[in-house]
Amino acid sequence: MTFDNGKEFVMHNKLKQIIGIETYFCHPGSPWEKPYVENTHAILHRFIPKKTDARTLTKEQVQDAVTKTNNLPRKRFGFKTPAQMIANENFYQLDALRA
Numbered sequence: 001m002t003f004d005n006g007k008e009f010v011m012h013n014k015l016k017q018i019i020g021i022e023t024y025f026c027h028p029g030s031p032w033e034k035p036y037v038e039n040t041h042a043i044l045h046r047f048i049p050k051k052t053d054a055r056t057l058t059k060e061q062v063q064d065a066v067t068k069t070n071n072l073p074r075k076r077f078g079f080k081t082p083a084q085m086i087a088n089e090n091f092y093q094l095d096a097l098r099a
Helices: 013-018 031-044 057-070 081-089 091-098
Strands: none
Touching: 013 057, 031 057, 057 081
16 A cells, blocks of 8 residues: 555554555655555545544455455556556556656
């Protein structure tokens, strides 16, 4: 799961400890990455409603939401899914898709 660098994510390591999710952050000084994070949060909220107490979620519920999120096509990836991009090792060719 990717976050921006806000102080609200100071305990991100608990996600890995409790449910085994890796956490990542936008690169410092790269504000153009934040819209993608916000967009991903909006997509994630399709499967986990806002204001849900994360402590009430099971590992299976979180993994299901992550799987669904990673399998939704994205315009910025030429309508491929993040899972397809990573599987094809094309993830780092994002700049070519923007052109």
